[in-house]
Amino acid sequence: MPPESFAALTLARILRPWGRRGEVAAEILTDFPERLAALREVWLADGRGVPRTASVVACRLHCGQAVFQFAGVASIDEAEKLRGLEIQVPLSERVSLPAGRYYISDLVGCAVWEEGAAAALGTVRAVQPLAEAGEIAQAWVLAVETAEGELLIPLAAEICTRVDIVARRIDVRLPEGLRDINK
Numbered sequence: 001m002p003p004e005s006f007a008a009l010t011l012a013r014i015l016r017p018w019g020r021r022g023e024v025a026a027e028i029l030t031d032f033p034e035r036l037a038a039l040r041e042v043w044l045a046d047g048r049g050v051p052r053t054a055s056v057v058a059c060r061l062h063c064g065q066a067v068f069q070f071a072g073v074a075s076i077d078e079a080e081k082l083r084g085l086e087i088q089v090p091l092s093e094r095v096s097l098p099a100g101r102y103y104i105s106d107l108v109g110c111a112v113w114e115e116g117a118a119a120a121l122g123t124v125r126a127v128q129p130l131a132e133a134g135e136i137a138q139a140w141v142l143a144v145e146t147a148e149g150e151l152l153i154p155l156a157a158e159i160c161t162r163v164d165i166v167a168r169r170i171d172v173r174l175p176e177g178l179r180d181i182n183k
Helices: 033-038 076-080
Strands: 008-018 023-028 041-045 052-062 065-070 086-090 111-114 122-129 140-146 149-154 160-164 169-172
Touching (some): 008 033, 008 065, 033 052, 033 065
Antiparallel strands (some): 008 023, 008 086, 041 052, 052 065, 111 122, 122 140, 140 149, 160 169
């Protein structure tokens, strides 16, 4: 059983029973779906109380979804009771990213400092993709809350010159005219 206060990472959300033997189909919510097949123990969370531990008997990917079999769930009726639950693991088990790549949750809340400034420019409120609906984002922008309102800053190495997740700080070199574009 997870502790009362814990940090969890949601990997999937159970959609419905799958087949007649207690399996469930789940929406994949991770960028690393290949890791789902290796899971042996997860937390099932409803968002209201403390998640419960569940043993994963098997997991396979099928048509863009994950199909899970949990220990002790052997019928459609038992599987139906899992509908809507989130499949979680401790945040400490998330995949390590290569240098220069960041989790959105790590960027949100970081102070943004412009080169040479005596005070922070603002705080990252969100990280947004630059893509049309249905496309995979190739570029991202930081939505920074400043004293003058929201400022959108491209998340690019030429602009975000230093990202320090531990210090919760992002140093930026803003291109000339960027502030005017955002008004």
